Amino acid sequence: MDTYATDIFEQLKGASKLLYLINPYETIFEFPHQVPDYHKQIWLPFFVLIFLEQIILVSKKKRKIRLNDQVTSLSHWLFQETGRILFRGAEYYAYIVINERYGWWSLPWNSLWTWCVTAVGVDFCYYWVHRSNHEVHFLWAQHQVHHSSEEFNLAVGLRQSVLQHWCNFVFYLPLALFIPPSHFIAHNQFNLIYQLWIHTTVIDDLGPIELIFNTPKHHRVHHGCNLYCLDKNYGGVLIIWDRLFGTFMEEKKEDEIIYGLVVSPRTFNPVYLQVFYTVQMITKSIGMSNLTDKLAVVWKGPSWFPGSPRLGLDEYKINVTSRIKYDNYIPSWQNFYIIVHFYLVFYQHVQLYDEPPQDLKTLPSGLILINNLFALTTFGLLFDKSSYAGLVEFVRCIVYLSTSTIHNSLNWCMYYIYGSSCCVWILYFLCTIKSNFANIRDS
Numbered sequence: 001m002d003t004y005a006t007d008i009f010e011q012l013k014g015a016s017k018l019l020y021l022i023n024p025y026e027t028i029f030e031f032p033h034q035v036p037d038y039h040k041q042i043w044l045p046f047f048v049l050i051f052l053e054q055i056i057l058v059s060k061k062k063r064k065i066r067l068n069d070q071v072t073s074l075s076h077w078l079f080q081e082t083g084r085i086l087f088r089g090a091e092y093y094a095y096i097v098i099n100e101r102y103g104w105w106s107l108p109w110n111s112l113w114t115w116c117v118t119a120v121g122v123d124f125c126y127y128w129v130h131r132s133n134h135e136v137h138f139l140w141a142q143h144q145v146h147h148s149s150e151e152f153n154l155a156v157g158l159r160q161s162v163l164q165h166w167c168n169f170v171f172y173l174p175l176a177l178f179i180p181p182s183h184f185i186a187h188n189q190f191n192l193i194y195q196l197w198i199h200t201t202v203i204d205d206l207g208p209i210e211l212i213f214n215t216p217k218h219h220r221v222h223h224g225c226n227l228y229c230l231d232k233n234y235g236g237v238l239i240i241w242d243r244l245f246g247t248f249m250e251e252k253k254e255d256e257i258i259y260g261l262v263v264s265p266r267t268f269n270p271v272y273l274q275v276f277y278t279v280q281m282i283t284k285s286i287g288m289s290n291l292t293d294k295l296a297v298v299w300k301g302p303s304w305f306p307g308s309p310r311l312g313l314d315e316y317k318i319n320v321t322s323r324i325k326y327d328n329y330i331p332s333w334q335n336f337y338i339i340v341h342f343y344l345v346f347y348q349h350v351q352l353y354d355e356p357p358q359d360l361k362t363l364p365s366g367l368i369l370i371n372n373l374f375a376l377t378t379f380g381l382l383f384d385k386s387s388y389a390g391l392v393e394f395v396r397c398i399v400y401l402s403t404s405t406i407h408n409s410l411n412w413c414m415y416y417i418y419g420s421s422c423c424v425w426i427l428y429f430l431c432t433i434k435s436n437f438a439n440i441r442d443s
Contacts, residue, residue: 015045020194024115029182038189050154068268068383069151075270075376077158091169098176109180118183127241129171130234140302141278150260150325157199194237214239224257227319258320266326269380338379345372371400394425
């Protein structure tokens with residue numbers, strides 16, 4: 001019990017990392033494998049902040065709790081985290097190889113100056129990573145996942161593309177010539193962790209801090225789809241890069257910021273949200289009349305069309321000034337059902353963090369991964385009120401219950417919940433059939 005309490009305390013103490021308030025001497029390592037997974041250390045305090053944010057918004061009557069949007073954001077996070085578990089930081093491999101072969105000017109690993117230079121260097125590269133993600137169509141096709149929510153809250157900070165890291169790591173490779181891999185891996189995590197807390201409407205102006213650092217006020221502009229918000233405020237930790245390179249924009253108090261994509265997809269299906277824009281980009285490319293334009297669709301801006309500048313023309317861009325949010329009503333029992341099963345998915349996901357890489361290749365671990373991804377998708381179908389959502393969810397429960405029973409990989413509690421869930425859906429189907437017969441008879 002004491003060990004558990006100590007672990008909880010250590011995680012809550014890790015909340016300072018959300019603000020980049022870190023003791024350099026505790027985070028300097030000689031070898032890459034010594035660098036901890038700092039993301040795991042901040043999940044508990046960050047989820048506490050998500051809970052507190054919702055309480056504040058509801059108490060001020062600024063927002064209602066939208067379970068559909070929150071679960072969709074967390075589903076994208078679990079998608080991305082599953083990738084992190086499977087690949088175990090493989091994207092760092094190229095950086096390490098370049099540093100070992102060509103890092104002739106590599107800074108000393110045990111220097112405070114190296115720690116500081118790395119913090120600034122990583123943030124500088126992140127600015128260009130982020131800017132490229134908005135200005136290069138095939139990169140935007142992945143990054144748009146992060147902008148797909150019509151809300152702006154802390155959970156949105158977790159809404160990321162599965163392929164985001166694989167698209168971005170190449171921009172950091174020049175740092176390998178002089179920054180040790182252990183420093184880079186640590187600060188790459190710190191830089192992304194800092195950006196989680198700036199996704200909120202609860203915090204307003206922070207005074208002089210706004211001049212140097214990226215804040216919720218600046219990042220609200222970045223997430224707006226109003227015309228004046230597009231392609232602005234790319235900074236990660238520091239906003240000075242936007243001020244230097246001409247992409248900074250102040251929040252306009254007189255204009256309500258509309259969040260989400262310019263053309264908002266009307267779905268909560270996380271798989272669709274991950275891939276639909278890539279499909280649209282490919283379709284647009286195929287529709288071009290010559291090879292030059294087909295390739296230009298991929299590497300130029302999302303708003304580009306033949307004869308226009310690389311990033312398109314503002315007069316042809318949509319200026320979103322109002323929006324009716326996509327917010328389907330589903331029965332309370334389905335909301336409760338989704339909450340229970342999302343907890344089960346989260347519980348099983350957490351168990352995978354401590355699995356050795358070789359154990360992830362076993363059948364029981366594979367079943368958990370497949371079931372989790374399947375479940376998150378069906379939650380989206382339920383929120384969308386899809387006509388086949390119930391059937392898909394029933395099949396998922398039956399398949400997972402039967403395969404887990406065969407391999408004896410299910411505890412009694414989960415066995416009971418999944419068995420009860422199957423009964424719920426059978427009852428639902430019977431009630432639906434009865435209702436349909438009644439409607440036919442009445443007509």
